[in-house]
Amino acid sequence: MRAISGLWRWRHNPLRRATDLAEAWVALAALLLILAVTPLIGSLVGGLAQDALQESVREQRASRHMVTATVVRKVEGTSLEVDPEAATGREMRTRVVADWTAPDGTAHQGRVMASLDSPQPGDRFRMWTDQQGHAVARPLDSATAATHAVLAGFGAALLTAGLVEGGRRLVVWRMVRRRYARWDQAWDRAGPDWGRTGAGS
Known part of the structure; x- marks a missing residue:
């Protein structure tokens, strides 16, 4: 102007x-x-x-799969952490040792983040893996x-x-x-x- x-x-x-x-x-x-x-x-x-x-987004949805994992034990010395990839950015996660079965049928065990406040052995939760069963981040959403x-x-x-x-x-x-x-x-x-x-x- x-x-x-x-x-x-x-x-x-x-x-x-x-x-x-x-x-x-x-x-x-x-x-x-x-x-x-x-x-x-x-x-x-x-x-x-x-x-x-x-x-x-399309590639991640095709290559990442949600599986059900079972808590073996909580990792000692860890506290609740905020999941930066959650939709709200406020979902709390706890580090645990868990067992899960990969989409290709192989059994896996390892340290992962569980969406549980106070995980106990035997608790079940959902997590994302690739086709071979390696833990991966949740796929990017369209929004x-x-x-x-x-x-x-x-x-x-x-x-x-x-x-x-x-x-x-x-x-x-x-x-x-x-x-x-x-x-x-x-x-x-x-x-x-x-x-x-x-x-x-």
Whole structure:
């Protein structure tokens, strides 16, 4: 908005310098770029991220399986931990030694995280494994993938706007430096006679 008002203000002003008009045009160009390019980049990056993440969701759902495990014993010295992969981020988990059968029929035993507050031997719980029965994280869900894609698009849009604004500031900074250099040259030419009576100043 400042760019448009700057152009209008300098349009017929007798004090207008070429650099003033150039700065206003640069600001207007940056504004138009931000308004036109930023949403385009954001939607493009968000769409690509959405496609990649949803493909990952499909692959994880195909390769990860939920099985039922049985608690053998609680691992001593462990306390309740928050499961960072839970949908709410507040699901508590306890480390236990458990037995389970893999989707391929093989028996397994190992230390895993159980969604039990106070696990006792014989307690059953559900856990995720791959086809061979190795414990894996729960598969990414579609809603979380979509949220990550939106954040990626928003971040790309902000980065684009920041780059355009940074470019505008760099151009204006160089223009101001040139203007100051010309002023210094003009002062140097006028310097020896500045303020002298009868020197024509």
